[in-house]
Amino acid sequence: MAATGTVTTVEEVMVQLAALEDPKIRAVNERHGDDHGVNLSRLRAVAKELKTQQELSRQLWQTGDTAARLLAVLICRPKSFGQDELDVMIREARSPKVQDWLLNYVVKKSPHAEDLRLLWVADPDPEVASAGWALTSERVSRNPEGLDLNGLLDTIEAELRDAPDRLQWAMNTCLAQIGISHPDFRSRAISIGERLEVLKDYPTPPNCTSPYAPVWIQEIVRRKEGK
Structure with missing residues (x-):
């Protein structure tokens, strides 16, 4: 069973992500169609601290923020999503990096x-x-x-x-x-x-x-x- 981190609010996570925002990283990412400025190694470190939190993952996804959605993918339980839910998510994932992570970390592990x-x-x-x-x-x-x-x-x-x-x-x-x-x-x-x-x-x-x-x-x- 996956470990579960301390329950954290969406607001707290968004503040944390905002603090990691780097304009130079955003400029590079935007050239590839990705609208976020968070170093992905630091994003993974945040996910490691949060561990698996499916409800928080869903809430972060609903913000529509690209960095938050990438984090949502990292802390979710892939097999907990229904087919219709994943279909909606792939249609919402307009960022190339979000689509790539959603496919590789969630959909490919889904029944x-x-x-x-x-x-x-x-x-x-x-x-x-x-x-x-x-x-x-x-x-x-x-x-x-x-x-x-x-x-x-x-x-x-x-x-x-x-x-x-x-x-x-x-x-x-x-x-x-x-x-x-x-x-x-x-x-x-x-x-x-x-x-x-x-x-x-x-x-x-x-x-x-x-x-x-x-x-x-x-x-x-x-x-x-x-x-």
């Missing part, structure tokens, strides 16, 4: 993950759909049984190039994961990537792997095979 994946992947809202594709990438690499990989590649081939940024990134990740994890589909995944050229010119720091799918696939496969 509703597969139902939500199926609900979200075809959603008309591209930001919600990107969450569905992120969950699909997880299944492609970890639990692919029952997935129609050719069907996924058909959809990616038809829609990747013109998809909005966040959805495009998630679909491109799925394309790469299919190529990396499934040798029988590798040539087709690389071919699709080469034809569409999505993220081909994405600036990649030294010693980092390019998100351009053909390069990404070949590099990770090379590492796995020790070549």
Whole structure:
């Protein structure tokens, strides 16, 4: 059973978060679409002090504040959320970092993950759909049984190039994961990537792997095979 911290009010936590606000961090985050200025290591330290508090987590989420929502994700009980509640939360999570943490720390641990994946992947809202594709990438690499990989590649081939940024990134990740994890589909995944050229010119720091799918696939496969 998860440990429970001393009960704290939302007001007390918001004061604590305000004290951690750093304008320089906010400026950097805003360039990536995230409207908060709290160092994430310090945010994790606050979460460690609070420990698991599901009701406080829900209250922090309802503030709508990005830093508060990130903290809410860290102190919640992932399996305590219902499917409808998580569906509402992903639609409210407009910040990329909030969506990323909500998916990785909560939804992926939920018994509703597969139902939500199926609900979200075809959603008309591209930001919600990107969450569905992120969950699909997880299944492609970890639990692919029952997935129609050719069907996924058909959809990616038809829609990747013109998809909005966040959805495009998630679909491109799925394309790469299919190529990396499934040798029988590798040539087709690389071919699709080469034809569409999505993220081909994405600036990649030294010693980092390019998100351009053909390069990404070949590099990770090379590492796995020790070549």
